[in-house]
Amino acid sequence: VIAYEVRMAWLAAQEQAQPAVEHEEAPYPLVDDLERFYDHLEQTLLATGFIRPNHPGQVMNKLRRLFTRARPESQELNILRGMLASIEQQNKGK
Template sequence: LSYELRMATLDGPLPVYEPEAPLASGEDLEHFYTHLEQVLTGTGFMDPENPRHLMRRLRRLFIRAEPDRNEINILRGILVSIDARKRDKAP
């Protein structure tokens, strides 16, 4: 019933999302996860002695999001920026 009401309100079906770039490959995602784990450990956000629980949850989050290659590149750029700032502030 909710769907029918929404369709009547919108006067047609919802638009289909078409990604701007191909979805990230398994290899792209694995490189991202490795980089993410290194940065999260390096910043102290993640306990290096027990990283598995958090990384498992983050992997599930990104799998559900189905990021495309451009989105993974944006996220990796953010990680590079965090690394650079951390190095600049190192004693």
């Protein structure tokens, strides 16, 4: 019983000694932002020939599911949009 009480007191002291770290949650994009991203993605993939104009649905549905599971933050979505813009720029030069 004494060992138990000593252990409980030690654990309580450890909890008080360690400051609680608050995790600030990063902002997530709005639905409209995601839709604009999906439109941008589809247009870029069409322009590069990655998806066929007459069958974009299957690939785009899979990509939507992928990004829904990934749940990118706003900043991550902006990085992806920047990548798409860079691909578009390179594609225009050819």
